Amino acid sequence: MADRDHFSGTVDEAWLAGYTEEILEPALPIIDPHHHLWRRPGSNYMFPELLADLASGHNVRATVYEECGSMYRADGPSELRSLGETEFVTGVAAMSASGEFGAARTCAAMVGNIDLQLGEAVDGLLDLHLAASGGRFSAVRYSTAWHPSDLVPKPAPGPHLLADTRVRAGMACLARRGLTFDAWVYHHQIGEVGALAAAFPSMPIVLCHFGSPILGGPNAQRQPEVFEEWREAMVALARHDNVNVKLGALPVRRKGPGREAGGPPLSSTDIAVAWRPFVDVCLEWFGPGRCMFESNFPVQKRWCSYAALWNACKRLAAGASVDEKAALFTGTAARVYRLPGGLT
Template identity: 50%
Template sequence: MIASPGGGGNYLAVRPDWLARGVEAALEPELPIIDAHHHLWDRQGWRYLFDEYLADITGSGHNVMASVFMQCQAMYRADGPAAMRVVGETEFVNGIAAMSASGNYGPRQLCAGIVGHADLRLGDDVTPVLEAHIAAAPDRFRGVRHISVWDADRSLMNPLSAGPPGLLRDAEFRAGFARLAPLGLVFDAWLFHPQIPELTELARAFPHTTVVLDHLGGIVGIGAYKDRRDDIFIEWTRAIRELARCENVCVKLGGLGMRINGFGFETRDAPPASEVLAEAWRPYIEACIEAFGAQRCMFESNFPVDKGSYGYGSVWNAFKRLTRHASESDRANLFSGTAARVYGLARPG
C-alpha cells in the first residue's frame, strides 16, 4: 500500500506527477462552492497549509468561496494542561482564516468555519475546553469532532485517532456531548459504516444537537470488507435511511478517495476522470440525497487526504456531473447552502 510520508499506511501517497496527467477544466466555473471539509497540517514529509490549499483551489478553476476546516491534530500546544492543548489547533487555523479574510489572497473566506477537537469523555469538565476554543476563534469556531472510528480489523484504523469500541454509547462521552448544544456547537461524526446505528442512537438521544455525518458514513471496502461491495451497499443504505429519520442529522458527500474505501483509483496509470468518479459514486451520492434531501447534504473535498486518488478539480467536476439534472435550489444547497446554514457561514452571493 502506497502511503504518504508521516501518515504510515493510513493515507494514499500524493504524487504530483501522476496528478498532472489528469487535470481537467472546471465545469460551470461560476457555481459558488463552500468546501465543507478539508484539513491543513505540517507533518514530517507532508505539508498542506494555506498556500497548498489555495493553489489547489485556484488551479482547479472552481469558484470555492469559503471552506470549513476539520480537526486533524494540527499544531496542538506543546505544553499546558493536556485537555487544553487541542486549542492550539483552533488558534493556528484562526490565524490562517485571518490571512484569507484580509483579501490579500483573493475574495475567498477559507477556514471561515472551524471544527476542532475536545475529549468529550471529560463529561461536564469539557466545558472549559469548549469555551477556550470559542474564545480562540469567536467568529469562526463552530463545532467539535471526536473521532469514534473502530473495527475488529485493526488494519483499517489510523492509530493516531482510533477510538475504543462503543464510544458513542459511553456515559461520560454523552455527558460531554450534552455540553455542545448549549454552546451552539455542532458535532461532526467520523466512523465506519457498521457504526452508523450507534450514531443514530446518539442523534435520537440528543435531538437538539446538530450532528454531521462525515464522508457518507465511512464506507469500508478493504480488509475484512473486501469483495463485499454489493452486500455492504445494502447494509449501508438501510443504516443511512434510518439515520436520516433524525432531523438533526446532516451528511457530507465526499471522502471517497481514502484508502479504506477500496475503489483503487490510485492504481490507475492516470488519475480517474470526473466521469469515472461520478459513475463510481453515483449510487452512494444519490442514496444520501434521496434519504436526507439536498437541504441536509453538503459536498466536501476531504483534501489533502483524498488527493492520493484524484485532483481537486476532478472531484468538484464529478459532483457537478452527479447533480446536472437537479433543481437550481437543490444544487445551491448541496454546493454551499447546507454548509453555510449548518456552520453559520455567509452564503456565497
C-alpha cells in the same frame, strides 16, 4: 484519542498536473466544508497549497477547516493542547479575511477537537476555543470510528464511545451552545449516530464521509452486501431530522493501472460513476437540504486533483434543480456550520 483522517502515502503534484479537465459550471458557488491543513510525512498541505488548489477554476467562496491534530501545543495540560490547532486555524482565517490572498474565505468556520470524555469539563474548554477562534469555532469532531478487524484503521481506542456517559455529558455542553457535532464512524456504527441524534434532537449532527462504508479489508469480497448494510443503516438514520451527511471520501476502484503502474489520476467521471449509488441513496432519504459535497483534501489528493474532485460533484448533481444545487454546494454547509452571510 486518535482523531485523524487515516492518511498514508504521498501526494505526487507532478503526476496530478499531468491530467487536466475543463472546469464544469465554473460560476457555481461552492463552500468546501471539509479540508485539513497539516505537515506530515509525504504531505505538506498548508495555506499556500490550499490556495493553489482553490485557484483551480471552481468558484469556491469559503472553506470549513476540519480538525486533524495540526499544531497542537507541545506542552501544557493535555486537555488544552488542541487549542494550538484552533489558534493556528484562526491565524490562517485572518490572513484570508484580509482579501490579500484571493476572494475565497478559507477557514471561515472550523471544526475543532476537544476530548468529550472530559464530560462537564468540556464546557469550560469550549469557552477557550470560542474565544481563541474569533467566533469561527462552530463544531467539534470526536472521532469514534472503530472496527475489530486489524485490516481496518482504528481512529478510536475502542467501540461504542458515542454511548459513553462521559461523552454524552460532553455532548450536552455542545448542545446547550447550539454547536454542531461531526461524527466519524464506520458504516456498522451508523446506528450509534442515530441513538445520539435521538438523545440530542436539537443538536446538529454531521455524518462524515457517507458514514465510511468499509469496502476493502475484511469486506473486499462482499461489497454488494456492505452496500445493502450501509443503505439500510442510512435509511434508519435519515429519520432523525438533525442529521446531515457529507458526500465524499469514498474509495474508487477502477479498472486499469493506478499511479504505481503508470496510470493517470482519477477523472471526475471515474469518481462520479463509483460514488453514484451512494449519492443517490443519500439524496433520496436525506434530501439536498441535509447533504453537502466535501473535498476531504489533502487526503483525497492522493488520487485526484481538486479540479477533478469538484467536477465529479457537479456531475453527480447534474440532474438537480438550481435550489437543490445551492443546498448541496453551499446552503447545507452554511447552515450547519453557521457561516456568515454573503458567502453563498
